[in-house]
Amino acid sequence: MSVKFIHTADLQLAKPYGSIQDETKRVKLKDVRFEVFTSIKKMVEEHGAKFVVIAGDMFDSTTPTNYDVSQACSLIGAINVPVYVIPGNHDHGGKGSVWYQDFFIKEQPRLAPNLIILLEPKAIEIEHAILFPCPLLRRHEYDDLTAWLRTIDSSVFPASKPKIILAHGTTLDFSSGSTLDDEYDVANFIDLARLPENEFDYIALGDWHGTKKVGNKAWYAGTPEIDRFIKGAENKPGHVLLVEADCKKAPVVTEIRTTKVEWYEKEFEFIDENSLDIFNAEINALFGTRVAEDLLKLTLTGHLGLADFTKLEEQITTLESRMINLKLDNRVSITPTNDEIESLKNRLSDPLISSVADKLIQASMLGNEDAEIATVALRELYAACK
Numbered sequence: 001m002s003v004k005f006i007h008t009a010d011l012q013l014a015k016p017y018g019s020i021q022d023e024t025k026r027v028k029l030k031d032v033r034f035e036v037f038t039s040i041k042k043m044v045e046e047h048g049a050k051f052v053v054i055a056g057d058m059f060d061s062t063t064p065t066n067y068d069v070s071q072a073c074s075l076i077g078a079i080n081v082p083v084y085v086i087p088g089n090h091d092h093g094g095k096g097s098v099w100y101q102d103f104f105i106k107e108q109p110r111l112a113p114n115l116i117i118l119l120e121p122k123a124i125e126i127e128h129a130i131l132f133p134c135p136l137l138r139r140h141e142y143d144d145l146t147a148w149l150r151t152i153d154s155s156v157f158p159a160s161k162p163k164i165i166l167a168h169g170t171t172l173d174f175s176s177g178s179t180l181d182d183e184y185d186v187a188n189f190i191d192l193a194r195l196p197e198n199e200f201d202y203i204a205l206g207d208w209h210g211t212k213k214v215g216n217k218a219w220y221a222g223t224p225e226i227d228r229f230i231k232g233a234e235n236k237p238g239h240v241l242l243v244e245a246d247c248k249k250a251p252v253v254t255e256i257r258t259t260k261v262e263w264y265e266k267e268f269e270f271i272d273e274n275s276l277d278i279f280n281a282e283i284n285a286l287f288g289t290r291v292a293e294d295l296l297k298l299t300l301t302g303h304l305g306l307a308d309f310t311k312l313e314e315q316i317t318t319l320e321s322r323m324i325n326l327k328l329d330n331r332v333s334i335t336p337t338n339d340e341i342e343s344l345k346n347r348l349s350d351p352l353i354s355s356v357a358d359k360l361i362q363a364s365m366l367g368n369e370d371a372e373i374a375t376v377a378l379r380e381l382y383a384a385c386k
């Protein structure tokens with residue numbers, strides 16, 4: 001019998017985002033991760049999904065606050081189907097972690113009776129499937145936690161129910177020279193090749209933040225809410241998977257985009273008098289009227305005239321306001337345009353300004369510390385003469 005369910009992972013609820021200065025915006029970034037549950041609730045209803053699996057790292061740490069716990073449980077409780085969760089490395093299932101805390105143990109049945117935490121590696125039969133959880137019970141595990149599945153006798157389970165593995169860790173052999181992640185750790189390695197593929201119908205993976213198919217039946221859901229600037233085109237975070245699994249058949253997997261916050265990296269070089277208009281048009285095309293929904297890592301190079309540089313600063317002020325965070329590397333140099341130089345130097349009625357401007361222009365081109373001061377003075381002079 002085929003069954004539809006939702007596969008997600010790596011929500012990392014309550015991730016603190018310490019590098020975001022503005023507290024209101026930091027809270028926004030934190031809240032949006034919780035809102036993923038609202039998107040999942042809608043998906044469940046729209047597609048008739050029978051349950052949800054979270055393949056690890058639902059929480060960002062093993063010690064979320066009581067408020068984080070209440071918030072998560074309340075939102076999960078609103079989903080009308082069971083939600084099965086394994087702990088990952090961030091929220092591992094060791095003693096003392098959230099799953100064993102008094103408050104969680106009390107709050108979970110009150111707010112989310114449909115939430116089932118799977119803390120043991122043993123098969124459980126649910127209404128529409130058989131689940132094979134491989135929970136992480138500590139942050140780093142050096143034995144393959146899917147090893148117990150290599151010798152499973154699947155004939156003891158009802159043949160009509162799809163068999164679904166839940167695991168959290170890396171399946172990619174980073175040691176083979178891949179550059180996917182420089183923080184590669186040999187811990188939590190899942191040896192997909194050694195799993196008896198024919199015995200299972202879907203492998204729901206967590207840990208890798210991009211959505212990625214890594215085997216005939218194995219997928220990383222990726223984080224449903226993007227949480228960093230994206231490295232490489234292959235990395236595709238911001239989705240939840242709708243899976244239709246069936247016994248002895250290939251699963252049908254649909255990627256559904258869920259991210260609300262977007263993380264952009266942009267580089268721009270100002271080369272001539274048209275550059276500022278082009279830059280502004282590109283910024284407008286990216287963000288339109290969006291406010292507090294994007295993060296932008298912006299690298300600016302090239303040169304601008306006095307007036308255009310001031311306009312660029314105004315645009316930057318706007319971006320700082322509208323972005324959740326603007327990470328700016330502004331290397332643009334100020335080079336007065338010919339018109340600007342003319343208008344400063346050829347002032348018949350103001351010979352003093354003309355001579356000061358001439359000196360400042362020359363000093364500004366020296367490329368030393370004084371040049372910076374001269375440029376500032378030149379901008380002041382230009383603004384005053386306007």
Ligand SMILES: [Mn+2]
Pocket residue numbers: 056057088089090168206207208
């Ligand atoms: Mn992880």
